[in-house]
Amino acid sequence: MNIDIRWVKLLGACGGGTFASLLRRKRHNEKQAHKAQLHEWENEGGNPAPSPEATDTLVTTGSA
Secondary structure (H helix, E strand, O other), rough: OHHHHHHHHHHHHHOOOOOOOOOOOOHHHHHHHHHHHHHHHHHOOOOOOOOOOOOOOOOOOOOO
């Protein structure tokens, strides 16, 4: 194997690892920012939206 090919493979592997690391860090930062915004919104008195799995029927207590 030629030394140039080895250098290209080494640099390609390092570049790919760096790129994957940057993507993971970006996703982590976005997730943390969303979590902080949700926490701030809940502290203002807001309620989180119901989950999509929640049923659409209303539960009432007492006599209607």
